Amino acid sequence: MTQRIVLHHFPLDPASRQARLALGEKRVVFEEVVVRYWEPDCGLDRLNPSGQPPVLVVEEAGRQRLVLCELTAVLGWLQDNYAAPALMGDDPADRAEARRLRQWFDRKFDYEVNALLLHEKMEKRLLGLGPPDMAAMRAGREALRRHFAYLEDILKTRDWLAGRRLSLADFAAAAHISVLDYFDEAPWAAFPSVKTWYMKLKSRPCFRPLLADRQPGMAPSSHYDDLDF
Amino acid sequence: MTQRIVLHHFPLDPASRQARLALGEKRVVFEEVVVRYWEPDCGLDRLNPSGQPPVLVVEEAGRQRLVLCELTAVLGWLQDNYAAPALMGDDPADRAEARRLRQWFDRKFDYEVNALLLHEKMEKRLLGLGPPDMAAMRAGREALRRHFAYLEDILKTRDWLAGRRLSLADFAAAAHISVLDYFDEAPWAAFPSVKTWYMKLKSRPCFRPLLADRQPGMAPSSHYDDLDF
Numbered sequence: 001m002t003q004r005i006v007l008h009h010f011p012l013d014p015a016s017r018q019a020r021l022a023l024g025e026k027r028v029v030f031e032e033v034v035v036r037y038w039e040p041d042c043g044l045d046r047l048n049p050s051g052q053p054p055v056l057v058v059e060e061a062g063r064q065r066l067v068l069c070e071l072t073a074v075l076g077w078l079q080d081n082y083a084a085p086a087l088m089g090d091d092p093a094d095r096a097e098a099r100r101l102r103q104w105f106d107r108k109f110d111y112e113v114n115a116l117l118l119h120e121k122m123e124k125r126l127l128g129l130g131p132p133d134m135a136a137m138r139a140g141r142e143a144l145r146r147h148f149a150y151l152e153d154i155l156k157t158r159d160w161l162a163g164r165r166l167s168l169a170d171f172a173a174a175a176h177i178s179v180l181d182y183f184d185e186a187p188w189a190a191f192p193s194v195k196t197w198y199m200k201l202k203s204r205p206c207f208r209p210l211l212a213d214r215q216p217g218m219a220p221s222s223h224y225d226d227l228d229f
Numbered sequence: 230m231t232q233r234i235v236l237h238h239f240p241l242d243p244a245s246r247q248a249r250l251a252l253g254e255k256r257v258v259f260e261e262v263v264v265r266y267w268e269p270d271c272g273l274d275r276l277n278p279s280g281q282p283p284v285l286v287v288e289e290a291g292r293q294r295l296v297l298c299e300l301t302a303v304l305g306w307l308q309d310n311y312a313a314p315a316l317m318g319d320d321p322a323d324r325a326e327a328r329r330l331r332q333w334f335d336r337k338f339d340y341e342v343n344a345l346l347l348h349e350k351m352e353k354r355l356l357g358l359g360p361p362d363m364a365a366m367r368a369g370r371e372a373l374r375r376h377f378a379y380l381e382d383i384l385k386t387r388d389w390l391a392g393r394r395l396s397l398a399d400f401a402a403a404a405h406i407s408v409l410d411y412f413d414e415a416p417w418a419a420f421p422s423v424k425t426w427y428m429k430l431k432s433r434p435c436f437r438p439l440l441a442d443r444q445p446g447m448a449p450s451s452h453y454d455d456l457d458f
Contacts, residue, residue: 048329049379050337066321070336073328077321092295092306099302100277107299108279150278 002062005030008044008055010037011213012122012182014114015071015106017175019054022075022168024206026082030056038127071106075168087168098162101169105176109147114176116140121183125218141187144180148191155193174201178210184221188229195229203227231291234259237273237284239266240442241351241411243343244300244335246404248283251304251397253435255311259285267356300335304397316397327391330398334405338376343405345369350412354447370416373409377420384422403430407439413450417458424458432456 007023007030009016023030035044037053045051048069056074058066068074079087088098117140120132151173154161161169177198180186188195201207211225223229236252236259238245252259264273266282274280277298285303287295297303308316317327346369349361380402383390390398406427409415417424430436440454452458 050333052337066325068325069329070332072332073325076324076328080321080324092309095305095309096295096297096302099305100298103299103301104279108281 002060004059006033006057006059007031008033008035008047008057009053010035011210012179012215013037013053014110014176014179015052016054017178017210018071018168018171019056019074020209021171021175021206022078022087023056024209025085025087025166025171025204026078028078028082036126038123087166087171089163089165089167091163094163094165094167098167098169101161102172105169105172109176112143113140113147113180117144117180117185118183121185122179122218141185144185145187145190148187148194151194151197152191155197160197170197170201174198174207182213182215182220182224183218184224199227199229231289233288235262235286235288236260237262237264237276237286238282239264240439241408241444242266242282243339243405243408244281245283246407246439247300247397247400248285248303249438250400250404250435251307251316252285253438254314254316254395254400254433255307257307257311265355267352316395316400318392318394318396320392323392323394323396327396327398330390331401334398334401338405341372342369342376342409346373346409346414347412350414351408351447370414373414374416374419377416377423380423380426381420384426389426399426399430403427403436411442411444411449411453412447413453428456428458 005028007016007019009019009032011017011034035053036042037044037051044053044055047055047057047067050070052070054071054074056068056077057064058068066077068077075087088095116136120137120140124130124132151161158164160166161173177186181198186198188198202211214220234257236245236248238248238261240246240263264282265271266273266280273282273284276284276286276296279299281299283300283303285297285306286293287297295306297306304316317324345365349366349369353359353361380390387393389395390402406415410427415427417427431440443449
């Protein structure tokens with residue numbers, strides 16, 4: 001039986017990046033379809049009523065067998081079907097910590113940083129909404145530094161965000177931060193432990209495809225794909 | 230070994246309500262601590278760095294054994310430790326649908342409805358931010374009707390949101406909608422299938438504690454705790 005797995009995603013969308021990192025780490029072979037999801041005729045809403053990436057489609061014998069809409073469904077399906085490598089520890093406290101930090105990034109970081117900085121630097125350009133608002137950019141940068149300071153505190157005593165092993169928390173954090181790094185917004189110099197952690201992640205095979213992403217008309221920062229920045 | 234489980238929550242917070250519904254459905258015995266999480270000295274940030282409810286604390290022999298911060302961690306811990314009753318079907322498509330709809334409510338509904346309607350009707354009063362803005366209320370009500378229309382479509386052909394069995398998707402939807410119903414904002418009359426579904430949920434034992442919630446200074450709608458409204 002031939003199985004074909006297709007990920008519909010946008011390269012600079014943090015949720016899409018989490019899906020790609022998790023699929024890559026689990027060594028799932030998949031094809032990619034890039035969707036410009038903000039364009040009304042992009043067709044993504046025929047797969048996902050919310051119109052949001054990522055969407056993972058599993059086909060068998062040429063027929064759509066499963067449509068996994070939203071990151072939660074993609075990660076849940078991976079957990080149900082690909083046990084190894086596990087993307088969370090076995091210890092209840094490690095699992096709680098991985099889940100806490102995943103939600104931290106997908107909610108708190110998204111509200112406090114992305115809604116300002118990513119909106120001004122990326123979404124407004126994609127949507128043709130005019131130049132960035134400098135006050136919003138400044139507020140977003142201040143929030144980003146607060147989040148980096150929080151991560152620095154955690155990573156002074158831990159190898160990975162949720163403890164001794166790589167977990168979904170690292171992928172969530174790296175997915176968000178890597179998009180901001182594409183736009184040269186990550187304040188690496190002031191946070192050495194965060195930088196070391198990010199270098200370790202960057203050199204993993206699952207990360208390589210993200211470093212090759214290029215959005216037309218938006219050049220990445222000079223160090224974006226440099227493993228030793 | 231004595232185990233003590235304490236949920237720190239705010240009664241009209243949709244994420245807290247999801248935690249209570251899931252704990253109730255799994256018949257977990259727990260104590261409750263109500264937190265006014267928007268007050269700087271409420272102390273919740275000593276348990277959860279984000280300062281947000283819900284937080285579930287598991288104590289054994291008088292010692293904090295596990296602190297589960299954020300809804301994701303509470304639900305994940307429940308899934309890891311209390312197999313029955315399952316809050317998702319076994320079929321991959323049912324699981325994908327339950328997860329999709331959970332994210333629909335916790336993200337899309339939260340952005341489009343709560344950020345307007347719940348902010349104007351509840352948060353501004355709790356925070357002392359002045360009277361509601363009528364334009365924001367109107368936009369929130371229109372968004373809520375669009376979401377009800379979407380649910381009505383789904384529930385015309387399904388017993389429960391994700392298919393033939395009750396799932397986390399129903400709890401997510403009901404947690405959000407029940408808060409709006411407390412403030413008399415749910416447009417039941419125009420959406421009979423949604424109303425029937427909500428009546429079924431309302432009569433479950435896990436729902437009863439939510440119907441007894443009363444926020445000082447904010448009376449609920451007259452039908453809020455009526456099972457046959």
